[in-house]
Amino acid sequence: MKSVPLPLPSDWRLWPGGGASRVTDGSRPQSSAHASVPAGTRERRGAARRGAWVGNAAAAGQRNMAAAAQLTDEELFSELRRFGLSPGPVTESTRPVYLKKLKKLREDERAGARGSAKKTRNSNNNNTGAGAAPGEGGGRAAPGMGARLASPDQTYLPGGAAGGSRSRAAPPAGGGKVLLGFSSDESDVEASPRSQAGAGGGSSSRRERASPPVRGLRPAASHGACSERSSFPPEAGRRKPSAWWGAVARRPTATAGAQTQGMREPGEGEEEEDEEERQWKNRTVNGNRHPSFGGRAEYSDSEEEEGERAKQQVLKEETAPRQHRGRRSLSKSPAPFTASKCAAAGAGMMETGQQRAGGGGGAGVIAMNDRAEAAAAGSLDRGRNQEEEAVMRRRGDCENLDTSPSIPRYRSTSSKNSPPLLVLPQPTDMDSSKSSDPLGTVRKAANNHVLSGAAGGFSIEPRIYSATNSLPLGAVTPSSLRINHSNHTGSNHTYLKSTYKQKLSEPEEELLQQFKREEVSTTGGFSAHYLSMFLLTAACLFFLILGLMYVRMRGSGVAEHGEVNIKNPFSEQLEEIKANEKSLMMNSLYKLHDRLAQVAGDHDCGNSIQRNLSVQETAAYLKSLGPEYEKVLNTALQWIMSRGEDVGIKCIGSDPSEELNNVTDVKYLESTRPQMSFRCRFRRAFITVTHRLSILLLGIGMVWGVLHYMKYRWTKEEEETRQMYDMVVKIIDVLRSHNEACQENKDLQPYIPIPHVCDSLIPPQDRKKMKKVWNRAVDFLAANESRVRTETRRIGGADSLVWRWIQPSAACDKILVIPSKVWQGQAFHLDRRNSPPNSLTPCLKIRNMFDPVMEIGDHWHLAIQEAILEKCSDNDGIVHIAVDKNSREGCVYVKCLSPEYAGKAFKALHGSWFDGKLVTVKYLRLDRYHHRFPQALTCNTPLKPSNKHMNSMSHLRLRTGTTNSQGSS
């Protein structure tokens, strides 16, 4: 098998301090040997990778990456096939290309699968770290952290600044290329995962190498890392279930780690026990990180800074052995890395160590935490105090965790890490929440700047929410906080203390606000999505309401109005009518009005024939209501008549048109405001509306019809005029050619009977139809053609009208007469030099067929099509012709049944003169043709010229001097 090393960035292997820490996760397991991690670089890489991988349970994928360079040709081939690629032969020259492709495919796959996990990671890192957020890898996170530290820790500035500097400066010092290392590592990892690691052993050895130095360096930071490792094993084991957890735990632990160096001792004890577990976990789940993180978490528990150094030393010792022993386990390796970093930092500063650790962890979060811790420890007493408290809690939590099941642990761990934050609540989301919480706490302790980090996390990782596990990280602070509140109120809240809460509250609010913003945006999108629907519904509702209003206005609405009217007159008349009659008459009028309205309504609805009540009926009605009402009737009628305005009751005499002056003349009473049921009203409204609509539609239809008819007339007129001109041209052509023929052949008569011309130009079936056109053409010729003289000649014994061409034929005239749209011959002979030997595709693009500027009318493209079909009359494979009327080049596209037909058409058309232009043809790809002319897909019927006259070809015959066949026929 050929293992062609992929071209890797030269930086790759040359990390000064770190040596090449390109070991991939896959390779780690192999590196059982004790490697002393030289610098944090390796760790970082490892951590970064781990971080990336953590989400994926697909350790295999990682291995593949790492081993890509070692794949045999066959394996490479099958791998590519697995990705849905159909590779060609893998040869020496193609192998690198395919390796790269495979790498890319794997990355894509990983990105896809990881999607959520990565995001979570990032989010975690970001959140915890510095909200460096975007940071894909620890590298970014680290810088971000540095930035955060610097910014947030105003008081801590020394520490923060140091932290920040570390991230950049530290690289050179300890890890040498922390930042660069990160970025490069990531890229390298992705790019050439294994080729370098490839050595597998080499990678492991690198780590191992790194570790020894670490041991030596281990000062405090290394201890912290070591202790973390050791302590974590158990946790890691528990955490294993979910990769993130590990990551999350790491973050918290990282934070804790910085603080809790003293914890290491306990951790150590556990470490040995857990080492095996860790190894297991690591192997199975890529859990290396987890364990390491777990270790950190434990550390965090023991975070007390006071004892840190002592513990660290102890830890160092412990870690060293561990490294030797367990380094095989991936988890260990990360720890060593962190340790080494820590050691480096130790040489320089605590902070550096932390940073390195963070890098090693791959989670910028850790680094951030460490920094925060360091900063806190170094400069800020309050921060320490808080942290210590937190630590204390964490410890307690850790203990609890150990005892409690994995989920509880998580919570506890999270709570420990971020006691103040309350993150603990969600089991699944706990990681993220935890991580975020720690950060939040740390930040809070340091400054209140946590928000920025959290914000960054939020913005970056909205997706996380959607994602299941990974989401927690992204959502981290906001979600976790919320969750905590809602779900974990009991347990979590207990952990929280008032101070913490206070600190938390601010960041929380900000987070919530940001979260809200997100929500708003999403809802905005949602509403936008349904905006059209909403508008439609609103419009429908509007019209419905409008219709109902209309119905109502025509019914009850008017009745109410009438009542008001009735009242008013009463009020005016009140003084004139006796008090006792007043109410009586009012009542009677009311009842009468209602009764009349009902009667009228019934009539309008078609329920009764009568629309009014006679006075007698009214009296009877009023009497039925009460005897006293009857007496008022006359008074009421009098009043109604005296009012002179519409009160809702109309008095009608025997003659409806007659004006009534006397009460005795009143025969009928009728309501002017019929009261109808809703159904009735609705029906009437519907009928009315329909009626009016139909009238409107009818009107519109008539206008439309008239317009169309006018347009039709116009087009027909235009068409006839065009035909007439065509006919004139043909007639002139016939006469002219006949005249020429006469000059050559003196036997012929120099004139042509008009009917003969007509019959020769118009096919029999069209003669009736063309009669009008012909007559117009004849009239036109008589009126406007000076070269044609109409004479009467006796032919065959009968007088008939003849045309005589009286203009002497001139050479120059011939040119003018050259009809357009004709083929004028071949410009050159086709041979192998100027045409492809084989027909390649069934589609042709023909250029220079016309000049769109010169074309007039609507149907000139049909003439072009016709010309092509006639030119290819021996080719019955043309199925589609499209004239691009707008192309400046005069392009015509032709599709044939098969490439063979296209080849024939190519030969027929290419290099021909058409209408004074040299036609060129080239082949067109079928898919492109179909893309442009989708309708051509279904064309498979060969096109034929529409007539046999071959007008476009006839010019050749005319020019050759033969008699115009049409004219002589």
Place this chain on the structure above:
Amino acid sequence: MSSTSQKHRDFVAEPMGEKPVGTLAGIGDVLGKKLADKGFDKAYVVLGQFLVLKKDEELFREWLKDTCGANAKQSRDCSGCLREWCDAFL
């Protein structure tokens, strides 16, 4: 897409025969020399590589970049020219 270069049209217009590698669009003197040094002295050798990569332009461009350090435009021109030649003559 912008119009093709004269070199491209010249190459695509006819069978490549024994044309040197430098006649490929996107391959100038420098790249042509590099390719020739690696054994790709004729255009048809490069075509062979192109075909071996199954006319996959992406892969071919990658290969071209690795082999002679062609930039994006050069590799695009070259692959486009070979593809079109293949479309026309294969």
